[in-house]
Amino acid sequence: MKxxxxxTEPIQTEQHRDFTLNPHQGAVVVFTGHVREWTKGIRTxxxxxxxxxxxxxxxxxQIGDEINEQWPGTIVSIVHRIGPLKISDIAVLIAVSSPHRKDAYAANEYAIDRIKEVVPIWKKEIWEDGAEWIGHQRGYHDDAVERGQN
Structure with missing residues (x-):
């Protein structure tokens, strides 16, 4: 574990959470992003x-470094899975520990936002009626856009 x-294998939640444990930390926030079945009215x-x-x-x-600059004393672990993922599989895990919960929550939210902004990860959404590659995890199914569900 890094x-x-x-x-490419299922994410081991406990390993990444445990990495952030420290006697000086009073809070650990673990976010797991899962593959959902429905997005903007389209079944995935x-x-x-x-x-x-x-x-x-x-x-x-780099995101870990940014977090440490903004919230000193935090410990961060981030893992993203690639390859094919089924509904409910964990795609991303972010574990952040800090002396106090407020910083752990804020840093965790910052991390997921930055992942979507700067990390070169692309996803292909496969629907019942087609598929689409979405760069940096942003984009919409054409039908959903046409129906005004964006």
Whole structure:
């Protein structure tokens, strides 16, 4: 296990949470992002993620550095899974510990927002009626946009 990593196997939640444990930390916040079945009224069958792994892991570590600058004393672990994922599989896990809960929550939310902004990860959403690649995890199914559900 690395502190910041891209994996192809199911994410081991406990390993990443345990990495952030420290006697000086009073809070650990673990966020897991799962594959959901419905997005903007469209049924998802499954997702496929791809990443430029060396750069993605570098960017995850950069996010960890940014968090440590904004919330000193935090310990961060971030892992994102690539490859095919079924409904309810964990796609991303962010574990943040800090002396106090407020910083752990804020840092965790910051991390997921930054992942979507800067990490070179792409997902392919596979629906009943087609599929679409979405760069940096942003984009919409054409039918949903046409129906005004964006």
């Amino acid at each position: 502190q910041f990593e891209i994996v 069958e499954h997702l496929e993620y791809e990443a430029y792994i060396p750069m993605a892991e570098k960017k995850l570590a």
